[in-house]
Amino acid sequence: MLLTVRYLKCYKHYLAQHIKSFANANFSTQATMMNKGFRAALLQLNVGKDRTSNLENAVDHIKKAKEGGAKLVALSECFNSPYGVKFFNEYAENIPDGPSCKMLSKAAKDNSIYLVGGTIPEREDSKLFNTCTVWNPDGEMIAKYRKMHLFDIDIPGGITFKESDALSAGNELVTFCIDDIKIGLGICYDLRFEELAKLYRLQGCELLIYPGAFNMTTGPLHWELVQRSRALDNQLFVFAISPARGEQGYIAWGHSQITNPWGKVIAQAGHAEETIFCDIDLAQCNEVRQQIPIYPQRRTDIYNTVLAKK
Numbered sequence: 290m291l292l293t294v295r296y297l298k299c300y301k302h303y304l305a306q307h308i309k310s311f312a313n314a315n316f317s318t319q320a321t322m323m324n325k326g327f328r329a330a331l332l333q334l335n336v337g338k339d340r341t342s343n344l345e346n347a348v349d350h351i352k353k354a355k356e357g358g359a360k361l362v363a364l365s366e367c368f369n370s371p372y373g374v375k376f377f378n379e380y381a382e383n384i385p386d387g388p389s390c391k392m393l394s395k396a397a398k399d400n401s402i403y404l405v406g407g408t409i410p411e412r413e414d415s416k417l418f419n420t421c422t423v424w425n426p427d428g429e430m431i432a433k434y435r436k437m438h439l440f441d442i443d444i445p446g447g448i449t450f451k452e453s454d455a456l457s458a459g460n461e462l463v464t465f466c467i468d469d470i471k472i473g474l475g476i477c478y479d480l481r482f483e484e485l486a487k488l489y490r491l492q493g494c495e496l497l498i499y500p501g502a503f504n505m506t507t508g509p510l511h512w513e514l515v516q517r518s519r520a521l522d523n524q525l526f527v528f529a530i531s532p533a534r535g536e537q538g539y540i541a542w543g544h545s546q547i548t549n550p551w552g553k554v555i556a557q558a559g560h561a562e563e564t565i566f567c568d569i570d571l572a573q574c575n576e577v578r579q580q581i582p583i584y585p586q587r588r589t590d591i592y593n594t595v596l597a598k599k
């Protein structure tokens with residue numbers, strides 16, 4: 290079995306109740322859904338310039354994730370193309386008619402899973418977006434989210450990147466449900482914006498999923514920290530899925546991660562190609578919310594986070 294599975298060292302109390310640890314990937318499918326729990330697999334894949342190879346590699350790993358018992362499988366930001374301003378136009382596709390969406394739909398259906406399709410560069414009329422699609426076990430697209438905060442930064446001696454030279458920003462929060470679990474979507478740089486996560490929390494989300502690709506400047510400092518912050522502040526699970534670290538162009542930090550509502554990292558990849566599995570139980574959100582009731586304790590008479598009126 291090619292899959293690398295991390296042995297999860299978990300919080301003593303929660304280990305017993307909620308988190309299963311895995312030594313291998315020979316899982317039974319019976320464990321795929323129980324109450325508010327499910328097995329998730331985050332696919333941290335190598336990505337190169339050949340779109341067809343990227344898609345074939347994803348199909349292969351999605352199948353293995355299903356064999357490992359995953360009910361929800363998630364891919365990284367730009368899993369089908371290199372990540373870079375000069376590549377977005379060349380690789381852009383219509384959604385849902387392009388080859389990447391066709392593959393995602395088929396893979397979700399063939400494996401009967403929920404599939405968070407990482408992101409692809411999307412073309413709509415004359416505009417390009419960085420877009421995440423989500424597919425249900427019948428192969429239907431059930432959500433489409435466009436990166437809302439474009440990655441425009443300039444760190445002398447570090448990294449300069451200007452997504453807005455090529456992309457337009459999305460303007461909508463997007464959620465989807467698996468049974469009674471509500472899940473919010475963001476993409477990479479969106480992780481840094483606490484108000485977005487808070488709005489999802491206020492809408493009832495218990496899990497936020499961010500395909501992402503931090504880099505060798507910001508990754509070591511911020512990748513783990515922002516995810517733990519979003520999870521802790523909003524008392525929910527956070528998944529972030531990176532491409533594996535390449536050697537040329539934009540070098541991704543890797544370290545795809547699952548964080549629980551305590552702000553504790555319960556699974557994390559290294560930097561190479563790897564699948565991480567984790568059984569999560571969303572009931573843990575309510576427990577934390579009851580034990581540390583910060584939401585009813587907020588002083589909304591003094592401050593508040595609300596959706597802007599359009």
Ligand SMILES: NC(=O)CC(=O)C(=O)O
Pocket residue numbers: 439440476477478479481502503504507508511
């Ligand atoms: N690539 C991004 O969108 C974000 C990132 O790398 C960072 O915030 O750092």
